[in-house]
Amino acid sequence: MVLPSTPHRSCFIAIIRSLTLALLLSPDSCHVSVYAFAPNSRRSSSPLTLRYSSCDEGNNDVSPIILPGKDFFGGFVRPAVLAASVAFAALSSQPTFADDANANAVSAPSTSKASAPPAYDETWTLVKKYSLDQKFNGQDWDEAYTKYSKGLDPSSTDDDRVMKATSNLVGSLGDKYSRVLDKDAYARIQKYDLIGVGATLMPDPATKEIIVGAPPVPKSAADQAGLKVGDVIVAVNGMDTAGRTAFDIIDQLSDNPNAGKITFTVRSGDESPRDLTLAREFLEVRNPVSYRVSETRDDGTKVGYVRIAEFNSLVKPSLEAALKDLESKNVNAYVLDVRGNPGGAFQSAVEIAGLFMSDKLATDVVDGNGVDLKFTTSKDSVIIGEKDPLAIWVDGGSASASEVLAGALRDNCRAVVMGEQSFGKGLVQAVYGLKNGSGLVLTVAKYLTPGGTDINKVGIAPDVSKEDALPSVPGFVPLIGSDTSRVDFKDVTQRMSMCS
Numbered sequence: 001m002v003l004p005s006t007p008h009r010s011c012f013i014a015i016i017r018s019l020t021l022a023l024l025l026s027p028d029s030c031h032v033s034v035y036a037f038a039p040n041s042r043r044s045s046s047p048l049t050l051r052y053s054s055c056d057e058g059n060n061d062v063s064p065i066i067l068p069g070k071d072f073f074g075g076f077v078r079p080a081v082l083a084a085s086v087a088f089a090a091l092s093s094q095p096t097f098a099d100d101a102n103a104n105a106v107s108a109p110s111t112s113k114a115s116a117p118p119a120y121d122e123t124w125t126l127v128k129k130y131s132l133d134q135k136f137n138g139q140d141w142d143e144a145y146t147k148y149s150k151g152l153d154p155s156s157t158d159d160d161r162v163m164k165a166t167s168n169l170v171g172s173l174g175d176k177y178s179r180v181l182d183k184d185a186y187a188r189i190q191k192y193d194l195i196g197v198g199a200t201l202m203p204d205p206a207t208k209e210i211i212v213g214a215p216p217v218p219k220s221a222a223d224q225a226g227l228k229v230g231d232v233i234v235a236v237n238g239m240d241t242a243g244r245t246a247f248d249i250i251d252q253l254s255d256n257p258n259a260g261k262i263t264f265t266v267r268s269g270d271e272s273p274r275d276l277t278l279a280r281e282f283l284e285v286r287n288p289v290s291y292r293v294s295e296t297r298d299d300g301t302k303v304g305y306v307r308i309a310e311f312n313s314l315v316k317p318s319l320e321a322a323l324k325d326l327e328s329k330n331v332n333a334y335v336l337d338v339r340g341n342p343g344g345a346f347q348s349a350v351e352i353a354g355l356f357m358s359d360k361l362a363t364d365v366v367d368g369n370g371v372d373l374k375f376t377t378s379k380d381s382v383i384i385g386e387k388d389p390l391a392i393w394v395d396g397g398s399a400s401a402s403e404v405l406a407g408a409l410r411d412n413c414r415a416v417v418m419g420e421q422s423f424g425k426g427l428v429q430a431v432y433g434l435k436n437g438s439g440l441v442l443t444v445a446k447y448l449t450p451g452g453t454d455i456n457k458v459g460i461a462p463d464v465s466k467e468d469a470l471p472s473v474p475g476f477v478p479l480i481g482s483d484t485s486r487v488d489f490k491d492v493t494q495r496m497s498m499c500s
Helices: 118-130 141-148 159-171 183-190 246-254 315-328 346-353 401-411 489-498
Strands: 022-025 031-036 050-054 179-181 200-203 210-214 232-236 261-267 274-279 289-296 302-308 333-337 361-367 372-376 390-394 416-419 427-433 439-448
Touching (some): 118 141, 118 159, 232 246, 346 361, 346 401, 390 489
Parallel strands (some): 302 333, 333 390
Antiparallel strands (some): 050 427, 210 232, 261 274, 361 439, 427 439
């Protein structure tokens, strides 16, 4: 999930793909999501990021967010965070803002002479570099630095005061999705860690070596082993990291996602490298995929129904297994149900689209500088060939990664969208870890469907209405909610063939 270190690319990939989304339900029944952006088609040398989104249109307060601990199915989600640092600008799969050199050149306003604590300075700088809104809500960002840092000095030890000032600074952007995370909230987000040891990995801006980019999560395996910011990760499980990106490392670990331990070869300063074997620990993550052969019709159509509840760290392998099983049972028509799915890992949406179509544009991600990064599906991952008709069910609870998937399949004439208008979440947020242990959630990009449609606040309109094709009961009602008998697959096939 990282792009090559070229101008405007480093920032988005900043977050290495370590966070896999965690779909959570907020106390007011509004879906809250934490995502990780990491498309396989891109590689970058920047750190990892997370994404947080909420459907609460009216929430404009700037207090630190408190993420609920459970997803709306009642189980704990264990997505992942590799690192949060540079920008992934929102899930960042890789929109990039500026090259590493230019990105690191941004400094606090000269008039202030960095007169505020480090967390405030870091936040100001990250917004300056990576915000999608480069007009900063119509204000001079240098003046905003001074305005909201009044009364602070670099040696301030009053964390509450510092974080309040930092929150007010971010709140001045007028963006409901951008906010400051206090240490507890950020620590909880860090639990969504694909590596599972509480370490944030990122490339060193100067040497490009993979380093520990932020303080390890307290009491995590990395923390207990004594890893420090700046320690160089020379190798992972015996494989050198030289010339590789953090995303490459995530890919390496994905080959054995259930491994209970991981070995880092670490170099601290001028010391000789040493091996540290760390226990991986994840919160319980629920398999988000359920499926069945829903019916066999008189005309020989055998229908496979597949529901994706969320795009967490298990979604791709679980879906691959489900589709292969259905194929072995001679299923020849499919319904993919993402109703009520508020999103998840952006990378997962792109990868899942690749199970149905090869080497196709999945989405465009555009950053605050207008840089357009295109994400395409892989060339060799197709399980369900184009001969099998595909319907994808959506509703008002289908958001973010669900919309990326639906838009990718529909705009490439690979599926017909059925149901109700989707939620309309087309913005990308990145989560950055600050050196004091707190975090910043910042809107850094927007995404467009392959056809160039900006679905933010609009959603994806279905090709076939709920009344014409879907069961009348909610999708979470077992068996009845997955009744596919009203789907006209001959019509689906015709629509796909006529699409252009």
